[in-house]
Amino acid sequence: MTLRQTALRRITVAPVAAAPLRVHVPRRSLFSGKDTRRRSGRAVENLDIRRISAQSDEWHRNRRTFLWCGAIAGVLSFIYTAWKLKVELSKPVKLDANLPSSDPLSSPNAADRKVVVHDEEGREIVATGNSTVPTFPRTLALPAFTAPITTPSPDQTDRLTHTITTPSGTTEYTLVGLGLRTVTFINLQVYVVGYYVATADIAALQSALTKKVNPIATTLVAGEREELRAALLDPAEGERTWDELLSAGVPARSAFRVVPVRDTDFHHLRDGFVRAVQARASPAAAADDSFGEAMRQFRAVFNRGSVPKRKELLLVRDETGRMSIAYDGGANKKEGRPAGRQLIGVVEDERVSRALWLNYLAGKKVASEPARKSIVEGLMEFVERPIGTVAAQVVPVVSARV
Template identity: 70%
Template structure:
């Protein structure tokens, strides 16, 4: 076995263990990495996105599901909103359409201290109505057409069909609503009927002139201060009754009517008792109550000697220029071409004192049948006298 010379061995490099690095030399293997090299434990510092396919799929499905729910909810809400709006529009169209707004109290045509004008509406047939505020009798016609009633050829029976309303002419007269109110009884305010006061439209000018001259003899219309003076006089128990008694005795207005519509079922006897008490309280007494007046009262009682008056049925008390009282009733029976309103005359009282005392029952005095009706009538008259005499208001309530 050959041995290396010692001197030569001293000059050969000594074998190094794997991985050792000579001083001053770079470790080439440490910085070199191939596709087969293991990933180092320390991250490289670059942004790395770890994708989870299942999680992304769930998120996509949830988004699509929520989107479908949102779209379907919007579609259902739109259909419901459309249906609700259409239903509300149909309900509004079925109601009377308001055509006139209230007049502000500061307006030039509004008297000081008066309430705003009531609203006139139109029903589905185009008729002008006034809202009463009563649920049973919600509206009153602004105008009514009445014939010149005369006595029937035979007394009206107490039961059965009513006698037809006889007119002395083929034409009718237009009456305009002045005011209305509800009649209540007892301390709890039980409602009995709604009553409205109508004046023949052609006779308004004469009433305008008479009321205006009572305050200012040279005026043709009253200013707010004069209207307030007239209002106070009409609402005064004594002065108001004297004014109305004088006007009615002179036939002013020449033609007028009270329209009574019960809000609950009643009968003619109940209405008659209330009317008779009011006539006796205001009619002639003592030596002024002659036999003719007593006979007129018996005729009046006999007219009301009949049966029921269902609620919402119309009873008309009509006074002509001579003071004759005609009483008509609409029992809701069959309507005829010559009497489209269905009204039937049930009696006539010729004595002017009966109708005058009955009119005062609603118009004036210390105690009236309906205080709201009296106040409403007075406010309607204020709108008469605020216009020049001879003009007829298109809206008087």
């Protein structure tokens, strides 16, 4: 037996060692297929991109809806608050307060008795309902502004030393009604305005208003007063009535007292007055050169500086329709400004003052609706008394110190 044969025999009969058992366990990887994950038997996370995107879109949609609901609720609450303030401010201001029911001087009908309030100096005052300008005087003693003045030069626009007033005699004016002037939809308060009529001219105003409703009456009963009130509050009829009265010189002498409740200037006041006159002037007047010249004079009067709050501006209309403008800015030695009311301008054209008066008294849109309603209520107190009498002189009066 050869050596080769012997070696082959040994290999053949030698026991074969058992090979180890190998089990293939698939490994999860980025590129593992779907079938491999299933065969592995391990839990896998199944991400649905479309479902996640839909959930994200729904969340953002709900978020936008919530934000819009909050914004709309805020705007509605803001509008509601502004409306409530407007309703409260539009209520007419009574020129007198009623006595409390516990007061021994009160009558069974407390509304029939008026209270005249006096300040510490004994002057009659009326509450305005505004904290900055809390009261207005019940009466004014004004001089007869009759002397014309020249237009101030540019270097004198902030000085009031070039004024002229009539020193002899004064005229008493009685407050008819007052109210607050507001602007913009948020009712930004600008000034308190009061309408005064010369006490001696109230009888003529009583007669004209009474005869308008009942030509043979000397006073109006309840139903007739309601008819007159409706006519004065009606935009068209009220403007026509006041235009006729002012054109006829009734009342002969009247005034508007303007007191700002915030710091302003003459230019802002001028712009408001000019817009009002232009809106109320007739087309014939607007096309007249003399009316245009009167408007230039009116603008020149307000070519001045600032008007601090609580300072008084007077617009006075006399029996000819001429308007005198007076300002009380208080004494200022540095500017050479004297104390008291000073005449700063005169506008001769009657159409300017009539248009400005109509801006407060009547029309579809007035400068102050609370003032217009308060003025109408004051006129109702006039016409319920016999012609020639003043309500304050007839109704029992009780003084109250404030």
